[in-house]
Amino acid sequence: MHHLIPYLVVAFIYLTISFDFWRPARLSSNATTATLPLKLHTAMIALGLILHGGLLYRDIFAVGSFNLGIFYALSAILWLTALIYWFATLTYQLHSLQAFVLPPAALFVLLSAINIQSYAPPAENTSTLFIAHVAIAILAYSLFTFAALHALLMAVVERRLHNKSTLIKLPSFPPLMVMESLLFKVISFGFVLLTLTVFSGILFSEEIFGEPLQFTHKIVFSIASWCIYAWLLYGRFRHGWRGKTAIRWTLFGFALLLLAYVGSHFVMQVLLNK
Numbered sequence: 001m002h003h004l005i006p007y008l009v010v011a012f013i014y015l016t017i018s019f020d021f022w023r024p025a026r027l028s029s030n031a032t033t034a035t036l037p038l039k040l041h042t043a044m045i046a047l048g049l050i051l052h053g054g055l056l057y058r059d060i061f062a063v064g065s066f067n068l069g070i071f072y073a074l075s076a077i078l079w080l081t082a083l084i085y086w087f088a089t090l091t092y093q094l095h096s097l098q099a100f101v102l103p104p105a106a107l108f109v110l111l112s113a114i115n116i117q118s119y120a121p122p123a124e125n126t127s128t129l130f131i132a133h134v135a136i137a138i139l140a141y142s143l144f145t146f147a148a149l150h151a152l153l154m155a156v157v158e159r160r161l162h163n164k165s166t167l168i169k170l171p172s173f174p175p176l177m178v179m180e181s182l183l184f185k186v187i188s189f190g191f192v193l194l195t196l197t198v199f200s201g202i203l204f205s206e207e208i209f210g211e212p213l214q215f216t217h218k219i220v221f222s223i224a225s226w227c228i229y230a231w232l233l234y235g236r237f238r239h240g241w242r243g244k245t246a247i248r249w250t251l252f253g254f255a256l257l258l259l260a261y262v263g264s265h266f267v268m269q270v271l272l273n274k
Contacts, residue, residue, distance in 0.1 A: 006055055007113035011106035013048035014082075017041050018102045021095055038095055045086050045098070052079050052109060059112060073138065074262070075112040078105040080142035081149070084186070088146075092182055093174045100149040137197040141261060143190030144229075147183055148254035151247045154179050158243065180242050184233070187250065191229045198222050221260035228253035 021041065056076050060067045078101075085101045088094050157173050173179075202219070232249040235241035241249075 004113050006051065007109050010048050010052045010055065010109045013044055013051070014102040014106040014109070017044050017048075018099045022099050041095065041098070042086070042089060045082070045102070049079065049083055049086060052082075052105070055109070055112075068134070069112075069115075070262070071108065071112045071115045075108040076138055077142045077145055078108045080139060081105065081145045084142060084146045088182065092178060094150075094179075094182075096173045097150060097153050100153055101146070104149075133197065133200055136193050136200075137261075140190050140193035140197050141257060143186050143193065144254050144257055147186045147190060147250055150179065150183050150186065151250040151254075154183065155244075155247050158247075176243075180246065183246065183250065184236055187229060188233060191226075191233060194222075194226055194229065198226050218260050221256050225253045225256035225260060228256060 021038075052075075056072065056079055059072050060076070082101055082105045085094065085097060088097075153173070154176065157176055157179065160173075161176065201222075228249060232241065232246065232253065235249070236246065
């Protein structure tokens with residue numbers, strides 16, 4: 001039970017910040033509630049990220065090897081997503097996004113504590129090239145996770161601007177044009193990393209994974225996702241795609257990434273216990 005306490009503390013920090021920012025929006029427009037200053041939110045998120053990062057380091061390198069259990073990997077992806085969000089708030093007024101980013105981060109912190117598992121790759125697969133491939137892939141997934149959550153926030157903002165009802169109430173949000181600009185910056189950077197991930201896995205499969213290339217559903221979905229994001233960036237550059245079109249393609253590409261990584265690893269490590 002004692003090992004759960006640090007994870008509970010991190011989850012509590014993430015959820016408290018989210019609730020404190022969104023609480024006024026749940027009340028009537030005439031109600032006034034005192035929330036913590038946004039600078040304090042930023043400082044508390046930084047504390048949560050430091051504690052979360054320490055837990056990840058301990059879990060992934062606990063036994064002197066490279067533990068790639070799915071819940072540890074997902075926790076790492078959400079930690080990086082929250083870190084990207086934290087850096088973004090230093091430049092952009094994106095505090096509304098924290099209710100999309102921090103609750104999932106809290107969830108996977110807890111899942112990594114409850115679903116303790118070891119999944120170390122074979123010793124011959126832990127080369128520098130393999131570790132670099134995994135690190136780039138996790139960073140790419142984190143950027144696209146951030147982009148997908150950001151796209152969901154944009155969808156809520158669009159409905160609000162058109163006076164349509166939404167299940168999620170926003171206390172404040174940045175201009176939509178600013179959000180679109182940030183979305184494509186994140187997707188562009190993520191696309192570069194995804195390109196490195198996909199094509200290094202294809203071209204250097206034997207050096208990275210210790211076996212010849214096999215066109216599994218993971219490879220197929222990864223390539224399909226790469227094509228979707230390439231098409232989206234082309235559409236943005238050539239036709240100025242924005243709004244609902246950008247949101248839909250962003251979420252579609254992210255769904256394929258989920259099928260490529262989470263789907264295959266969940267089946268292998270959790271359902272089949274391999």
